[in-house]
Amino acid sequence: DNVKAVKALKSIRHMEHRERHCPTEPRSRCLVPLPAGYRLPLPWPRSRDMIWYNNVPHPKLVEYKKDQNWVRKSGNYFVFPGGGTQFKAGVTRYIRFIEQIMPQIKWGTHARTVLDVGCGVASFGGYLLDRNVITMSIAPKDEHEAQIQFALERGIPAFLAVIGTQKLPFPDNSFDVIHCARCRVHWYADGGKPLLELNRVLRPGGYYIWSATPVYRRGKRDEDDWNAMVTLTKSICWRTVVKSKDINRIGVVIYQKPTSNSCYTERKNNEPPLCSGSNGHSPWIILSDGLLHWWAMYDLCHVKVAGYGDIGIR
Numbered sequence: 001d002n003v004k005a006v007k008a009l010k011s012i013r014h015m016e017h018r019e020r021h022c023p024t025e026p027r028s029r030c031l032v033p034l035p036a037g038y039r040l041p042l043p044w045p046r047s048r049d050m051i052w053y054n055n056v057p058h059p060k061l062v063e064y065k066k067d068q069n070w071v072r073k074s075g076n077y078f079v080f081p082g083g084g085t086q087f088k089a090g091v092t093r094y095i096r097f098i099e100q101i102m103p104q105i106k107w108g109t110h111a112r113t114v115l116d117v118g119c120g121v122a123s124f125g126g127y128l129l130d131r132n133v134i135t136m137s138i139a140p141k142d143e144h145e146a147q148i149q150f151a152l153e154r155g156i157p158a159f160l161a162v163i164g165t166q167k168l169p170f171p172d173n174s175f176d177v178i179h180c181a182r183c184r185v186h187w188y189a190d191g192g193k194p195l196l197e198l199n200r201v202l203r204p205g206g207y208y209i210w211s212a213t214p215v216y217r218r219g220k221r222d223e224d225d226w227n228a229m230v231t232l233t234k235s236i237c238w239r240t241v242v243k244s245k246d247i248n249r250i251g252v253v254i255y256q257k258p259t260s261n262s263c264y265t266e267r268k269n270n271e272p273p274l275c276s277g278s279n280g281h282s283p284w285i286i287l288s289d290g291l292l293h294w295w296a297m298y299d300l301c302h303v304k305v306a307g308y309g310d311i312g313i314r
Contacts, residue, residue: 014190015164018140047155048126050077056149061121070121071150080154082123086181086211088248091123095131098209101244102254105207108132111176115168115201118183122151122158129156136175138168139183163194173203181211188228192236196272199236205259208238209252215243216251235271237263 005021037054041047053076062073069083069090082091098105105111107128114135116125125135137151137158151158161168163185178198187195202208214225233240238255245251258264264274 015140015162018162019164020160041153044155050079051153052076053078056153061147080121080123082127084120084123086250091127095127097246098252101242105177113175114177114179115175117178117180118185119151119158121147122154122156124179124181126154126156163197168197168201170201172200174201175206176203177207177209178202179209183212188232192232192272195232196236199257202257204257206257208255211250211252215253216245216249
C-alpha cells in the first residue's frame with residue numbers, strides 16, 4: 001500500500017485510510033512481490049480448507065482469533081476449520097440455520113448470487129460453493145493482517161472494498177442476497193449512503209441478512225445502532241421478514257427489498273428522495289416461459305448512479 005498517500009489524506013471520515021492507494025508515479029497496477037518461499041497454491045477444493053503458510057505468512061490472525069476457530073497454523077499450513085465470530089457452531093450449521101428461519105432463500109435455487117460484506121477469511125462464501133451459490137466476498141483492510149489475501153489464496157472470490165467514497169463495481173440488481181456477519185459498518189452514516197449502495201446492487205425481492213451485535217445485544221451503543229437501522233430500512237421500504245437467534249444466542253435479522261415501486265411513491269416523506277423521471281439502470285434480462293422480463297426500479301438519489309448505455313439483445 002502507498003503509506004505516503006494514506007498519511008497525506010485530508011480526512012478519514014469516510015474510511016479513506018482503509019481504501020487502497022496506488023502510487024501515482026511511476027504508474028503502477030498495485031502489484032506486490034510474492035513472499036519468499038511462495039509455492040503453487042493447493043488445488044480446489046482442498047485449498048478451501050488449507051493453504052501454504054509461506055504464501056500468506058501472517059500469523060497475527062491465528063493468535064487474535066484463536067478462540068473463534070477462524071484459522072489455525074498446522075506445520076507448513078494454515079487450516080480453516082469453518083469457524084468465525086458468528087459461526088460458533090461452524091459455518092455449515094450457520095448456513096443451514098439461515099435456510100431454516102427463511103426457507104424462501106433456498107441456497108442454490110432461489111439464492112444463486114450472494115455478496116458477503118465484511119467477510120473475514122471468506123469461509124461463508126467458500127462453503128456456499130457447495131450449495132451451488134456464487135459469492136463475492138468483500139472486506140476493508142483491518143488491523144489483523146489482510147484477510148482478503150487468505151480468501152484469495154483459498155480460491156474464494158474476494159476483493160478490498162470499504163463502501164466509503166466509491167460505488168461497488170457491480171451493476172444494479174446484481175445479487176439475490178447480501179450478507180453481513182459482525183461487520184462493523186455504520187450503515188446509517190451520511191444519510192444512509194452505505195446501505196443505499198447495498199440497495200442498489202440488491203435485486204428487487206432480494207434479501208439482506210444482518211447478523212451483528214445491534215440485532216441481539218443490549219447496551220446503549222447497540223440499541224442506538226439498531227434504532228437507526230430500523231428508521232433507515234423503513235425509509236427505503238425494506239421489510240423485516242425474520243428476526244431470530246440460533247442455539248448460541250447469535251441474532252439474525254433478514255430484510256427484503258420491495259418488488260415494486262409502490263411503497264416509494266406512497267411514502268409521506270420523499271426521504272431519501274427518488275430521482276426525477278425514469279432513471280432505472282438494470283442490466284439483467286430474464287427469460288422465463290418464453291417471455292422477456294426487464295427489472296427496473298427507481299433510483300434512490302443519495303447514491304449517484306452512472307448510466308450503462310444501450311444493451312444489445314440477440
